[in-house]
Ligand SMILES: Nc1ncnc2c1ncn2[C@@H]1O[C@H](COP(=O)(O)OP(=O)(O)O)[C@@H](O)[C@H]1O
């Protein structure tokens with residue numbers, strides 16, 4: 001079953017700059033697609049267009065069907081119904097998703113209560129359980145904390161718990177570990193991998209880091225200047241790239257890895 005069907009997606013600014021150019025891809029139910037590309041290649045705008053969240057001054061054309069709903073040109077009311085239920089998003093910076101003035105528990109209680117119909121003590125218990133599921137130590141304490149009172153890695157776990165609270169069919173993760181320390185990155189990546197597998201959730205995973213994409217996706221799509229360069233099983237794309245551009249990305253990543261290995265062996 002095709003969950004997300006993107007055809008000829010094009011994003012242009014009002015001034016006429018084309019930022020995403022005739023992009024087509026699909027994500028099946030339970031499938032995990034990686035969107036790879038350097039900074040500025042149009043990855044984030046693609047995910048925002050999928051959610052109908054493009055910034056003012058930009059327009060999408062083409063077709064984006066999410067669980068059978070057309071997103072391009074849809075009225076806000078239809079988009080609100082789709083967000084959360086069919087797709088939820090985790091951004092690079094967890095503070096984007098979190099209200100700084102609201103305790104963490106209340107923020108998760110919103111979407112969780114809407115979906116489950118739970119209230120009062122039962123809802124509070126479900127919130128603590130949601131925080132436990134993202135392996136937060138002392139979930140009851142975290143529920144009472146404000147976002148600034150917990151660490152960056154813990155905030156990203158909270159953002160993940162919020163996204164999962166909606167039980168979306170598709171999780172969109174846009175550079176979810178890029179802002180974190182390397183050791184925390186690995187933990188969050190492993191957690192995300194486990195949680196989406198357990199729930200058989202589809203994932204659109206965005207990163208400039210090929211190694212990260214290779215860890216958590218089945219298929220990969222390489223973007224350059226808003227255009228698709230190459231698509232295929234992720235291990236083929238990373239292990240035996242066909243496009244010259246992908247080869248240069250892989251070579252760059254290898255050179256960096258070799259340099260890091262050399263350093264750490266000293
Ligand atoms: N709000 C905006 N207004 C104008 N141009 C933008 C805006 N957001 C992004 N862009 C441009 O669109 C291109 C793609 O951006 P983006 O999707 O954020 O790239 P990526 O996520 O791959 O780093 C970049 O050239 C960027 O400068």
Ligand SMILES: [Mg+2]
Nearest residue numbers: 043044045175
């Ligand atoms: Mg981006």
